[in-house]
Amino acid sequence: MWSKYKSWHSQGSSIDSQTGLPNSYHQIFVTANRVLRDQVRKSFYGMKHGFDGSSKPPTEYPSSFKEIADCQFPLFLTQSEWLLMLDGTLSEPFFPRNLDGSLVHRIAGGFHEEVGMLDTLDDEFDEDDDWLQTEVEVELRPSDTSSGADFDGSAGEAKLLRGASKTFRCEVDFNYFMHSMWPRIAASQRAMDARQLSASAVFQEVHSYIKGSRMALEKQAGHLSREEYLKLPTKMAPNFKGLSVAESMEDLPGDRRGTRDLIYDLFEAYETEKRRLGAYDVSDVVHHLWSRLQIEGYSGVPIHSMLVDETQDFTQAELRLFIGVCADKNDLFFCGDTCQTIASGVGFRFEDLKSLFKAEQDRQKLIQGPCHSQPPASIGIPRVNTLTLNYRTHNGILSAAAGVVDLLESFFPASIDILPREQGFFCGPKPVLLTETNVDDAAVLIVGSEKQTSQIEFGAHQVILVRNQESKNALPDYFGGCLAMTILESKGLEFDDVFLWNFFAESRAEAEWRLVLSFLVQDSEDEQKVLEEERQRSRDCGGMLRALEFSEHAHQLFCEELKNLYTAITRARVRVIIYDEDVKKRAPMFYYFQRRELVQILSFFAADNHAPMAVQTGPEEWLKQGMNLK
Numbered sequence: 001m002w003s004k005y006k007s008w009h010s011q012g013s014s015i016d017s018q019t020g021l022p023n024s025y026h027q028i029f030v031t032a033n034r035v036l037r038d039q040v041r042k043s044f045y046g047m048k049h050g051f052d053g054s055s056k057p058p059t060e061y062p063s064s065f066k067e068i069a070d071c072q073f074p075l076f077l078t079q080s081e082w083l084l085m086l087d088g089t090l091s092e093p094f095f096p097r098n099l100d101g102s103l104v105h106r107i108a109g110g111f112h113e114e115v116g117m118l119d120t121l122d123d124e125f126d127e128d129d130d131w132l133q134t135e136v137e138v139e140l141r142p143s144d145t146s147s148g149a150d151f152d153g154s155a156g157e158a159k160l161l162r163g164a165s166k167t168f169r170c171e172v173d174f175n176y177f178m179h180s181m182w183p184r185i186a187a188s189q190r191a192m193d194a195r196q197l198s199a200s201a202v203f204q205e206v207h208s209y210i211k212g213s214r215m216a217l218e219k220q221a222g223h224l225s226r227e228e229y230l231k232l233p234t235k236m237a238p239n240f241k242g243l244s245v246a247e248s249m250e251d252l253p254g255d256r257r258g259t260r261d262l263i264y265d266l267f268e269a270y271e272t273e274k275r276r277l278g279a280y281d282v283s284d285v286v287h288h289l290w291s292r293l294q295i296e297g298y299s300g301v302p303i304h305s306m307l308v309d310e311t312q313d314f315t316q317a318e319l320r321l322f323i324g325v326c327a328d329k330n331d332l333f334f335c336g337d338t339c340q341t342i343a344s345g346v347g348f349r350f351e352d353l354k355s356l357f358k359a360e361q362d363r364q365k366l367i368q369g370p371c372h373s374q375p376p377a378s379i380g381i382p383r384v385n386t387l388t389l390n391y392r393t394h395n396g397i398l399s400a401a402a403g404v405v406d407l408l409e410s411f412f413p414a415s416i417d418i419l420p421r422e423q424g425f426f427c428g429p430k431p432v433l434l435t436e437t438n439v440d441d442a443a444v445l446i447v448g449s450e451k452q453t454s455q456i457e458f459g460a461h462q463v464i465l466v467r468n469q470e471s472k473n474a475l476p477d478y479f480g481g482c483l484a485m486t487i488l489e490s491k492g493l494e495f496d497d498v499f500l501w502n503f504f505a506e507s508r509a510e511a512e513w514r515l516v517l518s519f520l521v522q523d524s525e526d527e528q529k530v531l532e533e534e535r536q537r538s539r540d541c542g543g544m545l546r547a548l549e550f551s552e553h554a555h556q557l558f559c560e561e562l563k564n565l566y567t568a569i570t571r572a573r574v575r576v577i578i579y580d581e582d583v584k585k586r587a588p589m590f591y592y593f594q595r596r597e598l599v600q601i602l603s604f605f606a607a608d609n610h611a612p613m614a615v616q617t618g619p620e621e622w623l624k625q626g627m628n629l630k
Contacts, residue, residue: 038076213315
């Protein structure tokens with residue numbers, strides 16, 4: 001992105017022969033992670049300062065791409081900001097707007113963003129940085145439907161809401177779906193059929209395939225029909241059994257467990273519940289944007305180049321929107337890692353991008369028509385480039401991460417791109433497993449025994465990674481001065497040392513962790529014998545040291561858990577330290593890591609001569625790290 005910016009501005013602006021105005025080059029960077037967006041923008045403007053002396057990014061953007069000035073480019077946007085600004089260009093926007101185009105309501109939530117995500121640090125450059133972020137939290141209320149704002153996926157809904165302020169509709173994200181909608185939805189189906197399904201697996205089927213596939217964008221209803229979903233190729237939707245092209249609806253099995261037919265029933269129940277709440281989801285927004293753009297076209301300033309980072313966090317429909325809006329279809333850059341697909345509701349592989357560009361090729365040919373005097377613009381099918389050299393970390397950490405990838409490839413091969421093993425340039429220490437379960441003992445190992453509770457000097461380049469915002473707030477007082485982030489917040493960032501805190505204790509997976517044992521003992525009598533001996537010794541967690549038979553449709557949650565673990569481990573440059581107070585839930589993975597010799601073990605009683613793991617740093621280093629995270 002910087003190379004293209006520098007090249008364009010080094011040449012000077014050319015003059016358009018028709019308008020007599022200077023040509024422009026508009027670049028946009030988009031990611032779902034606000035913290036990563038801020039970090040990339042920071043790096044870009046640091047280079048820009050060295051190039052032309054300018055270092056201040058724009059402090060505020062208009063609410064629509066129609067009003068963006070040339071001097072404000074390049075833009076660095078979150079997915080939420082991108083969708084809202086694109087919505088502002090429409091004559092019939094999804095979200096109600098004032099006459100000046102601004103939002104009637106501040107949007108509660110942020111598509112694919114974590115509620116309560118780490119805020120940027122205030123300074124003179126970004127006091128208005130959260131211009132499209134949440135000001136207030138609004139809860140979903142069944143009474144919202146009383147105003148008649150019943151969402152049916154049609155353009156007429158936007159007409160009802162445009163300029164209106166009677167109804168405020170809220171986004172259904174995975175957290176709300178799991179805790180408030182899923183119990184009701186699952187209870188509405190045959191209890192035995194839906195009992196073994198995880199909420200995350202159903203949410204992914206809905207938002208990645210039924211509503212989030214590229215084919216769903218073309219449907220007036222905004223989703224695939226039952227038969228269309230059932231006949232999706234297995235490579236595209238691998239998690240549940242459907243129908244082959246030669247089969248018909250009459251060929252559906254009587255036992256619907258693990259089938260897409262059952263999933264579609266759950267989808268219909270989900271839509272019914274969503275209408276009852278007067279709510280919407282990100283797929284509704286994307287479909288509305290796409291449908292209106294097909295009718296009225298894109299009316300904002302031209303976007304010549306786009307870079308999408310952490311691409312695995314976006315559905316096919318969301319990626320299709322990028323391709324459709326970008327003026328130069330050959331100036332799009334997508335990067336990411338499918339092993340880090342931890343955004344709930346998203347199933348993605350880089351190979352799927354090729355089909356999106358092929359669909360755009362076909363659409364352009366259809367628009368031009370066979371009798372058009374000019375041939376359609378050439379749209380290339382991008383090549384997927386694999387990066388196998390890791391410049392950030394060493395082989396000690398990469399080997400442990402590869403051990404997690406081995407599990408993904410074995411149990412969920414269709415959920416990731418099968419790639420050559422990643423290599424570093426040098427060796428390094430293996431991740432450390434702390435055997436202690438006592439929080440005080442673990443804290444002493446990390447920060448040292450002579451620290452005062454309120455005066456811990458945690459290193460500026462060290463981070464504690466936790467599951468969610470609630471876990472962050474519940475950290476012991478020992479870590480009051482430490483940098484703590486959720487795994488989702490940390491995506492795309494790097495630290496010298498990563499302390500992974502209670503990852504297994506707070507996991508939604510329970511018995512699923514025993515699947516790693518079935519991977520270890522498969523076709524190996526020796527491994528089975530060793531495992532049985534360990535189970536006899538470990539009376540406290542013997543039940544968790546029994547191998548579990550794998551069921552693809554019942555254990556989808558395990559795929560999500562493995563990707564979270566991989567993401568957390570790979571945030572570190574130097575050291576990974578894993579502490580977990582739940583002896584039973586941690587037992588299978590701890591055993592797996594030890595049997596494969598991917599980790600080292602550290603005990604409080606054997607660590608008398610060990611220095612604290614936390615590294616003291618001065619105010620200058622903390623200031624530098626704070627600026628990096630702004």
